[in-house]
Amino acid sequence: MKQLACAILIAVLAGCTRSDDREISASGTIEATEVNISAKVGGRIDRLPVDEGTAVRAGDTLAVIDRSDLAIQLRQAMANAAAADAQFRLTARGARQEDIVQAEASFKNAEDDLKRAEELFKANSATQKQLDDARTRFIVSRSVYEKLKHGPLPEEIDAARARREQAAAQVDAVRKQIADAVVLAPSNGEITQRSVEVGEIVLPNAALFRLSRLETVHLMIYVSEIELARVKSGQSAKVFIDAAPGKPLPGRVTYISPIAEFTPKNVQTKEDRTKLVFGVKIEAANQLRLLKPGMPADATIVTDTSSVR
Template identity: 45%
Template structure:
């Protein structure tokens, strides 16, 4: 009977242990945590997972990764280059911005320096030219008005134009005659040159007769070439005079035709007078514009123009600085010392702005978050020591200390009505663990 009672008690103890072990594993992941004695002889056990604070290493600019200098597990110091992105586009933009700065600075310097003396002289020459054009336009206007008030003068102009046409016709005829004579002279010297180049066949003075070929003297041939070239030039000039005389005759005939048309239709004289007046008014306006241009040059740039140019320079400089910042963001550096926990992207892949390229963690300080039911929460307090064990290092204890206890329960049902439901409510407890050697790794299951 006693033997059966002992077996029953042992069976109950084993069942209770199994149930307790199942509850602990529901709180964590195969990890046992010992908070030391809880007022009795039984230590408080809990479970969780090793964690550490991590930093996502990324670039605000984004781009294609052309260099990745780390792999998982590498130790890095603060400032170490982790990755480098392609900068071809931003480099081109920086060059363009630098050129814009040079251009705007040059414009600002010109405004501050004022117009060069050469520009002032050109402006003054423009006034003189405009005044000359105005004077000529005024003369043409007055001549047109004279034709309206003195019709007889038109007859005189027609007679003069007829005379000019006759003279031009004679000049054309004379030019043609000169051109013909020049052509004949050129042809003559051409034949002479050809004969001299060919040489002469003369009877032989030797008995038996026959002929002897004799070359022309070199000096004679050279002089013939010279005269032929001069004759060619004269012929070209004579034909050029024909073209000039012909053009002069055409102009004289057009002038005569216009004058005769004016006599037949007097209304055209009024139209010409009006057109001459408009041309004179336009020439006077051109004089005013030229004078205004000179006044602007002598006055120099206004304060508003200089301020606007200065603003353009500052805007270009700000754009360059922004591009240089983007250029620096192409280099992803470690903000602090630590261990590369994970490489997320690889060389050749495109990283978006803010997308993590690698993950950095400080393994010298790790934490363990465990979950305790409400019934055991009163047994834990801040600063309480703890002993942590992991499966990777059997029998080794890692000292820790409670640094945070949650104020609110987790995994709590919406309506907690019964004592049994309240008993399943759990609270997070965070424990800080010294890890100077880096033996504990994030995600490692542990017992404590």
């Protein structure tokens, strides 16, 4: 009888060991990827079409900031761009033919005036100042005529082109600010925090919302060095929560920490907190939204695929 009892006990212990070899169980807390959404521009909040708990898709409008001042700046920038473009085209085209003819006539008159002033000065009929004035008019008129006749320098055209491009860039910058005044959802998810109300003034880069991506959540558990040798990325896992007892949710191992650490302080016993462990992240699909961030959960990693049915 004693031999039979010993045999049964050995069989039970052996069965428990095989079960431990096939699976690793641990507990953790459900976490979700969270994105803090900020305003790129400052101003008064005009519209907030979403609230906490609203499910959004990538590209949905979350907030609209007042753009009336930016609209005025855009008109100013566009006017400056038009003026710079006209100046560039005028410079590149060069002087009109009638302007060249007029400059040539002024140059000839100044040349004749200078000759008369020189003759009168020699005859003591003109003062030195009158001669100097005539010579100055001659030099200026000749310079204007030569410049119009030969056209603008390449450097002048380049400078006019640069001013045009600078004005166009200013238009683009204001248009971008107007676009940034509409805050869009960067991805699918759920608004879990809204930090502003309609009518509030916000500063650039101020946080407005927190978006949680709940389609897929993850659970970080910690395993010992001995258990780590049996854990591999991609292994199947089962996640259990108190809200759905007996209904394991499928998951898989997506990350294994290469660095040992002490068990996190949220582990209850002091003995466990002093152990060196390795973090293992388990990812689980959450289409039914049963898994909530902050919810405690248990996970079982299937280390022996032959046990999976």
